[in-house]
Amino acid sequence: MTYIDVSQPEPAVVATGIVKHFGPRAVLSNVDITVMRSQVHALIGANGSGKSTLSKIIAGFYRRDGGHISISGNAVPVNAGVAGTEAYGVRVVHQDLGLIDGVSVLENIAVGKGYTRTRVGTIDWGATNRRARAALAMVGLEGLDPAAAVDKLATWQRVAVACARALFDGLERVRLLILDEITAALPPGEVRLVLDLVRRLKELGAGILYVTHRFEEVMDVTDHITVLRDGKLLVSVPTSQTTTRQLVEWVSGDKVPEVDAVRTRIVSDVAVLEIDRLTTSRLKNVSLTISKGEICGVIGRAGCGRSALGRTLFGKERIVSGSLTLSGQRFTPHHPRDAIIRGVAYVPQDRQRAGILPGASVRENFTITNLSKITRGGRISGGRERGLVAQLIRHHNVIPADSEASIHNLSGGNQQKIVVGRWDLTDNILFVLDEPTEGVDAAARASIYNHIRACAAGGAAVLLLSSSLEEIADVCTRAICLTDxxxxxxxxxxxLNVRNMEHLLVGQISDFSPPPEPRRAMD
Known part of the structure; x- marks a missing residue:
């Protein structure tokens, strides 16, 4: 394997005084960042901080309005564009990976980078295959057949293939590799495999700009951290000189909310939700009881049925057999309104498709769960609505604090705050939360965790469906594992800790309990 000589480390990229405006709004103001070769440099910030804009300027997707960029000592023109920055040695792996399902690993690696050609211009498949194998070896996939279908790979392998594509035209040409939220879509149990991949890429000698909102990963895999807030450089510090708590406070500008000691919480013996031999198109003979004040987690690999359980409880999937009991009464939701009437709050996994009202305002997205709260005599009271929404915006720290702003103009994290916070307007006995902190910055995540704990302390039962094992370990009193x-x-x-849950998910079952029988027999 080829390695770049980094005995004398040099900057992979130096960006100084970067300025960017979108219309009249300044999104970056005189930002500096230097990424060294053979280092992993985290770029973090709250939603709207400018981190994605900065990475896209360095990659050539956006044109900077001011400042200078040099890559390995070579000045990059303002109008370089993507092709220009690639010529200087910048490569990008995006969150969505950009892979094409239905074709081979080889074709995914070669597309866009160019196949090796024969003298007469036809594709030299043998040479292209050798180059692909060399790129795969660099990311630890030496044994993967380039002819394999990319859609049959595990998610972490797809990430590795996307990285191999970035290295396809030769490691010696790569100066900076931008990894943009590459673990965001990973199922539990595979994040550590990708972090090992990042370490491997670092050893190859390229500089790595690691854009993420997951502070645990920052502390685990990076060497240096740059924090942006409101489009400005706040701090740049070696990872060894800070802590996760400090990062949260830098990013948010607030002290981290104190976290309750979940394991000491007293859980009532009073059952809120009883599931007896539930079967749907995705679930098979599921039995589970959740008590008043309990936060029960659900883990499982992709396709395990975790989200299907949440949708069923909210009346979005048909029950084939089995039964549900809610607060001692039979519960058969055929529609979400049936669940809402009975006191079920639901946060869906896909907020874009199932969570927000597209094209509607912040105000309308907040109040949709309970219009009776803002109506008088059958008509909406504008004053009452504005007052309630203003309280919700303040309580959940929605930015911008504009009730009439279009939901599409908000960052994903602020959209999620609304999807979670809208249930404050209803009286709930059961919260079904599917990835409630996905795409939310750390300070908001801590606030949501405390909100969940407050709901449980108030007597509600909480079912937390999450791919974050750290989240389950931190928040839940117990967890069940779903498989098929x-x-x-x-x-x-x-x-209930991350290591034990990882063992479950990769099939290394040890001395954990099998699922118990339902705590209470049902009619």
């Missing part, structure tokens, strides 16, 4: 629509194991107490 069946509950296979349950973890609670001291056994």
């Amino acid at each position: 629509g069946r509950i296979t194991h349950e973890i609670e107490g001291d056994a």
Whole structure:
């Protein structure tokens, strides 16, 4: 394998005084960043901080309005564009990976970079295959057949293939590799495999700009951290000289909310939700009881049925057999309104398709769950609506604090705050939360966790469906593991930690309990 000589480290990229405006609004103001070769440099900030804009300027997707950029000592013109920055040695792996399902690994790697050609101009498949194998070896996929279908790969392998594509035209040409939220779509159990991949890429000698909102990963894999806030450089510091808590406070500008000791919370014996041998098109003979004040997590690999369980409880998937009981009464939701009437709050996994009202305002997205709160005599009271929404905006720290702003003009994190916060307007006994902190910055995540705990402390039951094992370990009192629509194991107490859950998800089952029988027999 080829390695770049980094015995004398040099900057991969130096960006100084970067300025960018979108219309009259300044999104970056005199921002500096230097990424060294053979280092992983985190770029973090809250939603709207400018981190994505800065990375796109360095990659050539956006044209900067001011400042200078040099790559390995070579000045990059303002109008370089993507092709120009690639020529200088910048490569990007995006969150969506940009892979084409239905074709081979080889074709995904070669597309856009160019196949090796024969003297007469036809594709030299043998040479292209050798180049692809060399690129795959660089990312640890030496044994992967380039002819394999990319849509049959595990998610972490797809990330590795996308990285191999970035290295396809030769490691010696790569100066800076921008990794933009590459772990965002990973199922639990595979994040550590990708972090190992990042370490491997670092050893190859390129500089790595690691854009993420996951502070645990920042502390685990990076060497240096740059923090942006409101389009300005706040701090740039070696990772070894800071802590996760400090990062949260830098990003948010606030002290981190104190976290309750979840494991000491007293859970009532009063059942809120009882599931008895539930079967749907995705679930098979699921039995589970959740008590008043309990926060129960659900984990599982992709396709395990985790989200299907949430949709069923909210009346969005048909029950084939089995039964549900809510607060002692039979519960058969055929429609979301049936669930809402019975006191079920639901946060869907895909907020863009199922969570927000597209084209509507912040105000309308907040109040849609309970219009009766803002009506008098059958008519909406504008004053009452504005007052309630203003309270919700302040409580959940929605930015911008504009009730009439279009929901599409908000960052993903602020949209998620609304999807979670809208249930403050209803009286709920069961919260079904599917990835409630996805795309939310760390300070907002801590606030949502405390909000979840407050709901449980108030007597509600909470079902937390999450791909974040850290989230489950931090927030839940126990967790169940779903495999192919069946509950296979349950973890609670001291056994509820990330390592044990990872072992479950990769099939290394140890001394964890099998799923118990329902706590209460049902009619």
